[in-house]
Each structure stands twice: as structure tokens, then as C-alpha cells.
Amino acid sequence: MQINDIKSVHESVFAGLSFGLTSGVITTLGLLVGLAAGTESRLAVIGGVITISLADAMSDALGVHISEESRSDYSKSSLWAATLVTFFSKAVVSLTFLAPILTLALDMAVKVSVVWGLSLVCLLSAWIAKRNGESMINAVAEHMLIAVIVIVATHVLGLWVGRTFS
Secondary structure: OOHHHHHHHHHHHHHHHHHHHHHHHHHHHHHHHHHHHHHOOHHHHHHHHHHHHHHHHHHHHHHHHHHHHHOOOOOHHHHHHHHHHHHHHHHHHHHHOHHHHHHOOHHHHHHHHHHHHHHHHHHHHHHHHHHHOOOHHHHHHHHHHHHHHHHHHHHHHHHHHHHHHO
């Protein structure tokens, strides 16, 4: 493997990790907050988190795989590095949200999950900003704002679904 191939694989791993972690947090929090608000059912939230940790991790990994293949300069090693790291980082991050759901009352578990998820996004955003020589405050603020919008929107949507269809 040549130096350029190693650098390409390293970049693909970083991209897969960043994508998987962010998607794992945002997708899982959206589902968790929406289901909890709409159903108030621990079983529904647990089932949703387990299901999305596998199905969406596979979906995102395939999306990254196909996206990498669409580039004219991809290498097989960077393609598979991005695919596998996306899958495992998304699945593992999503499954971490089970800990508070399994150990706390659902309303407290949702709050702890939101703090956990926002902390992960904050740390990743700061790491990326530092790596790229950009303002950490701007990067963190931008990403946190988007995450909070998703959380609020899915909470409101969950409430609406619960009221409309129960």
C-alpha cells in the first residue's frame, strides 16, 4: 500500500467515523424523542432504538459505499474502510442510547439521552474544527443548533402523532 493509499484510507476512516457518529446521534435521538413523546412506551422506544441501530447503520453504510464508488478516484481499501467504519460507528453509537432507557424512568432517560447525544455532537464538532483549524465555537454552535432543531421537531411531531392516532 502506498502513502497516498494510506492517507486515503485514513481520511475515509475519519469521514466514516464522523458521519456514523453524527448520524447515530441525530437519527437515534429523533426516533427516541419522537417515540417517547408519542407513545410514552419504554418498549416502543427500546424496540425503535434496536431496530434503527441495525437498519439505519446498514442503510448509511451502503449509502457511503455507493457514494465512495461514485467518485472517479476511489480505492477499494478506502471504499471498504469508509463503509465498515460508518456501519460500526453508527450501530455502536445508536446502541449506547439503550443504557439510560433500560436503567431510568423513560422521561429521565430521554433527558439523559439528549444530554449524551448533544455532548457527542459537541465533542466531535470541536475535534473537527480543531483538526481543520477553524473556530470551535462556530462549529459547535452550528451543529448544536441543528441537533436541537431536530430534537424539538421530533418531540413536537411525536406529540402530534400521539394525539392524532391514539
